[in-house]
Amino acid sequence: MAAMRTFVAAATQEPIDEGLLLLFPAPHSVTGENVVEFHTHGSKAVVAAMIDAMTSVSGIRQAEPGEFTRRAVANGKMDLTSAEGLADLLDAESQQQRKAAFELLRGGLKREWEELREKVLDLSARAEAAIDYVGDEDETGGREEALVRDCEALRDEIEGWLRLPDRRPIRDGIRVVLAGPVNAGKSSLLNAIAGSDRAIVSDVEGTTRDIIEVPLRIDGTAYVFVDTAGLRESEDVIEQIGVGRTKRNIGEADILLWLGEPGESPEHERLIVIASKADQRSAPVKGAFNLSAHDPQSLIPLFSALKKLSETILPGDNGLSLTQWQRARMIEAREILGDPVPHDALLLAENLRSVRELIDHLLGRSGVEDLLDRIFGRFCLGK
Structure with missing residues (x-):
């Protein structure tokens, strides 16, 4: 009306x-x-006058952050995954972030998990029937074997879910860490990538002692470039703290840019070795990207390599990804089903019940009050 x-x-x-x-x-x-x-x-x-007028009426107050969305979830108008998608959509800065968030909002995960839940319910009904069934031993054994095979297929499907990418890089930006020995040109490279003086550049070794984070968008993809302290042995307590932070950030990197000798880089799944200061070298370094912070054209191959590695991190065409909380629930479901799956109808029925409860948690149907507080705490007033 x-x-x-x-x-x-x-x-x-x-x-x-x-x-x-x-x-x-x-x-x-x-x-x-x-x-x-x-x-x-x-x-x-x-x-201001409207708010004052309404809140002066008994029983009317301003909404808490995310309260409208929380009520929508409580009343079945929206599921938990869609609410997370809305939170991500409100925070989206890049087009990739927008697309991934909108896929969640429109129920991409919900549809898939509802189908998974139906499979679990069907298997649960078969397990319960197998417990109560009294008949020919061969027939009973055949039913149980078929049930075990289908439970194994369910476990394999959950394993496939665990191969989905993490949502953190798409939501917060791909974390690209620049690391290497002192005075390797990390800060100069960061400034060249950012197009501005974000980090202090000096010929004095050990200039960078703290972590510097620079959010950037390159070709529509959100990144967070991280400049770190140079790695070396030092008696300086402050520098030791910086080196410790560098090592921790290397472990947390989605992509590692190593500015040092190719054979001395830490092990990392997504590693790019860079020979910086190419304008000061007599010959290029083999097995590395040779570039100069003073030559923008030399950065083009680096950006191409970053884009290629980013494609292995970000969601595919379906836009689906998992939060750490969702991944933990999926891992728990896989472990409950067992490897091998038990050949016991009573145990299978109990395991399937536990898996269904985990899926209900993922859909926000039960046991997620603490999670709801965290999700809706991200919303602004009026959402």
Whole structure:
């Protein structure tokens, strides 16, 4: 229902504004409850007067962050994965972040997990029937073998889910760590990539002692470039702390840019070896990207390599990825099913019940109050 109305403060009967009044009766609203929207002219003075007028009425208060979305989840208008997608969409800065978040919001994960839940329910019913079934021994054994095979197929399907990429890089940016010995040109390279002086550059060894993070978007992909302290033995306590942080960041890197000798780089799944200061070398270094922070053209092959490695980190065409919490639940489900899957109907029935409960957690149907607090705490007021 829509109507033009004059908005009047109940306490003083003073007119505040004229605007559009929209009524969405339950359950046909975004939250599943009765919802009223006041569309005003939007100046700060009008909005402040409207809020003061409404909150002066007994029983009316301002919403907590994410409260409307939380009510939508509680009333079945939105599932937990869609709520996470909305939170990510509100924070999205790159097009890739927007696309991945929108796929969650529109129920990409929900549809897949609902299908998975139906499979578990079907297997549970078969396991319960096998417990109560009394018949020919060969027939009973055949039913149990078929049930075990299907449980193994379920476990393999869950294993496939665990191969999905992590959501953190798409949500927070791919973490690219620059590391190497002191005075290797890490800070100069960071400034060249960023196109500005973000890090201190000096010929004095050990200039960088703290971690410097620079968020950047390159060809629509969000990155966080991390400049670290040079690696070397030192008696300086402050420098030792910086080196310790460097080693920790190397372990947390999605992509490692190593500015040092090719044979001295730490082991890393996604490693790019860089021979910096190419303009000062008499010959190129084999097995490395030879570049100069003073030559923008020399950075082009590096950007191409970053893009290629990024494709192994980010979600594929379906846009699906897992948070750490979701991955932990999936790992738990895989371990509950067992390897090998037990040939016992009673044990299978119990294991399948536990797996169904985990899927219900993933869908936000039960046992997720602490998680809801974290998710909706990311929302701004009015969402």
